[in-house]
Amino acid sequence: MTRKTALITGASRGLGRALAQELGRDGWNLILNARGAEALDAASAEILEAASKELAPGDGPAARNGQAPVAITTIAGDVADPDHRARLVQAVNEAGGLDLLVNNAGTLGTTPLPRLADQPLDELAEAFRINTLAPLALVQALLPTLRERGGAILNITSDASREPYETWGGYGSTKAALEQISNVLAAEEPEVAVWWVDPGEMRTEMLRAAGEDADAAPPPERAAAALRHLITERSPSGRYQVADLAGAR
Template structure:
């Protein structure tokens, strides 16, 4: 069975995505800073795996810890190896750097350093440790044994913003050569999903520190996609969601109208189902909603 490693999986988008993958028969390595909520999530994930039609519960290894710690990152990757390999790495864990968010003139520099460590340095550290397993992954065949491709044309021909599907999003990242007539290169190894934000590309007051870390993660992802053409590398803006992170960022905002994380998951799964080429995507809070950007 395919194996995924998901950070920040005790709640929010990480937990919702982990539950969806467990329901499809994936084995999981999950992480969070708090042991209690993580073990609760792990019990739920094992239960979701029992309904995947394989006769046994999903194997779920739950390791509490801080992704900023190199020893913890090594333990996560070792746990994936113990499950047989690694097909998908999801860098979902994030911190804001200031709670609530503040304007750059008042942003604590220690908070920015901490956010860079968790949001940028830690994902690269995990990727570096995980690359040998991801390069060996027979990702597409192993995934399709569990969930066949929905169709032959990625994303069904359209995106959430009414845009026509671009078969070469982020051209430099998706093509073998970069000439205008090159066909998209889709890797046959594993996949890396880095959770980004619209704050990485838009100038929102008070989101400068957090947004800077996500912009760095975007650029890191873009370069990785060029350097590792055998892998799929996706950096995805899931939009504002009803999560603890958003509530901590803007405590005065009414989050009741924000979509729940599980409404974004179908867009992420569509990337997997369609073997989408490396690039930046925006996921929608609607079934199957995802567009290149």
């Protein structure tokens, strides 16, 4: 059986790590990105261990042959860097193609989050490079293989893209742009499933950095379970909220 391959950005912690673990347990081969190599390698080891328990019990064929149940490639770097993105595309080519692109890597930008009157424009431009332009660049580079394999694109967004939360204007605008890119992409690429998903508040370092009570939020594993359901069922292209998805726990 040919295993499917997913590229997940921002996979060393939070939602990216939790989703990678879900897909690894389902037997997906994974190409994982994050800025920090050490944290990414630690996440990869954890994901591989979980996949081994799920897919290769002590008397399973993978265990008998000394083979890993899934292949995991880790590539540390900044998705806003064109050279780094080229390495990700090369890894996809070496894997034989791609079935799922998950644009999860992101930045809040300026912290503490400023009001728009005080928003440093250079830092907002950098947030757009990471949150909006880098996902589009990866989509552009990987569309040929995604079309060929009938693949899917999952863009992680936020309710800050739609709601007028004070001090969230800069970050929210980067996600609003990503949502409209996703919306048009779904219309232009009917053979590729395009999902843009608001995961809701999660117990992550990003939420904590925004000055919110992260400890009161649900763990990212809850959202990851819902996203797994979306992917497995190959839901129609569109915008989703984790709170409304079957499979959330």
